[in-house]
Amino acid sequence: MGEYDVVTAALAVACAAVLGLTVALLRTRRRWRTAVGERGWLLERERESAAEAAIAAERDRIARELHDIVSHNVSLMVVQASAAREVLGTMPDEAATALRAVEDAGRGAMTDLRHLLGLLAPAQDGTDSDPGPAGDPGADLVRTPLTPQPGLDRLGPLVDRISFAGLPVEVRISGAPRPLPQGIDVTAYRIVQEALTNALRHGDGGKAEVTVRYADHALRVEILNTGPSVLTGTTPAHGEGPAPAGPGPHAEGTGRGLLGLRERVAVYGGDLDARRRLGGGFRVRARIPLDRP
Template sequence: MSRARAFLTRHGLDLLVVATAVVTAVGTLLRDDLEHPDGPLFVLGLVGITSSVLVLLARRRFPFAAPATTWLVCAALSFVDPQLIVNGAGILIAGMGAAVLLGTVRNASLSRLGLVIALASSLTVVRNGPSSTADDMISVPVMFALGWLVGWSLRERTERTEAAEERARIAELEREAATRVAVAEERGRIARELHDVVAHAVSVIVLQVGAVRHRMPEEAAADREALRNVEEAGRTALTEMRRLLAAMRDDEEAPELAPTPGLDDLDRLVRDVRAAGLDVRVEVRGEPVSLPRGLDLSAYRIVQEALTNSLRHSGADRAEVVVAYAPTELCLQVHDHGGNGARPTVGASGGHGLVGIRERVKLFDGDLDAGPAPGGGFLVRARLPLGGGS
């Protein structure tokens, strides 16, 4: 059934054109008026009037030429046989269809020219008709002009629809481009933050290696030299990391001087959010454990981004934060009670909302669920495996 409907949608007008041509040809063959010509002129009229209908099958390839040809051929045939056009019901349908098609031509100038052709041709046919009256000289062209106006209105509606679809397509492309930019910026921000974590760890290694080297006896010269090489390699790595960080930082971005935060700093974050107007309650489940510094930082940022979005975009007046420690994973949950929910926009923390949260969760091979909560509001739930991303 759906296949037949699709076929009719695509070829229904073609079938109507063919049926109209058949009706026109049969009606011409069955003419019994005494004025119809015989011989070659009759054959010429039959072929001409049938072709003037069938030419509408080329309307997709020649949207102006095909319907214009229908009218011009009809006007020409009215000089050969005045009764041929005015007596054919099928040609009347074809003429109206041609008028509508001329109104739908995309080029406005060609469409208006099509109106002139339809009016002039219809007036010619009526004038050549032996039984036409003065009223026919007015009513017939007006009838086809109304058909052209129908096509013109359809053309304008189609253009508006296509313009709206094009705007939607461009907006979607812009959203995708903005998302890609946001992801790239967030990944750069994460890398800059993790640089501090890694740099601190390398600095500790370098210091400890240096301390061990100084305590070693002088006779262990080979071991001391090996430790010296490790120490120098660590210092070189720190220098290269600083250069990398400088290359990744924006020209207008100031260096981060404050220590990187973690879940131990949630109390300060909650105080700031409460001062901004969002009542936040924090619940810690399980036994807190010492987290890797990078994971601790990302967990803090996830909560920060979720609360920032709740504060800015959900219209909520309260939110709950749950930090759940499990043997193999850390679970974070932020649930606000607003009506709009959080959206992936730039937050006060400098991140990109859900985009930033998603990138941080992906960094540690975690799972993220974000969307409207069953009981109302917006829910962000992130699961970070302990040791994930290694």
């Protein structure tokens, strides 16, 4: 084989090698682009899923807040309006007092609702941006700076409202009270509010006891109320009136409000138990860790 043939063969081999490398490079680049495109699609789907989950969680949170606000205040208004109707003709002063309580509960509901709506769409100056229509009975509540959600520091006014509505409440504080994270503080308040509201709505006389215990590593909240006995179907000695038929709307602790409370408590790694007591009445007990990272 001559020198020319050798050079030609070498060039052919080199061209084939370059062509092979080019094809391999193009294939590798195509695979890389495909992989990048698929990863971008997956990341976009993950972002969409995360956004949908965040929207669902926020929707649930708003639903719980609305339930707590409306259920509590409307229950108080119904109880007080019923009391006013019964004594309107014979005891007008007591009827007027009950009607003022209805008005206060309504104003409280409006304030809380405006606060919630203000958090969803606040004005630039941090006040309620909706001035309300002319003649609105809650017009004097507008333009109020947004305040923190209720916590255990507002337990006293809550107990006063429930007691005035007809359910005597005794409060016990165990341990040294200390500042709590806002979310836990609000959750503890809502637990007491929901339990007392249910006791007022479904109870038949009796009383309630609220115990808040500040332990080293957890906050414990317990609400007990008296009522008809599960075993005998009659009211305890300190209660009066006939026992209601059946176990009652919240006998198994599965009402919408209690489900919302369980979700609230679970967020902080705690647990909540709600059930009828054998001796009569209902018990709600919650434990919320305070040292969870």
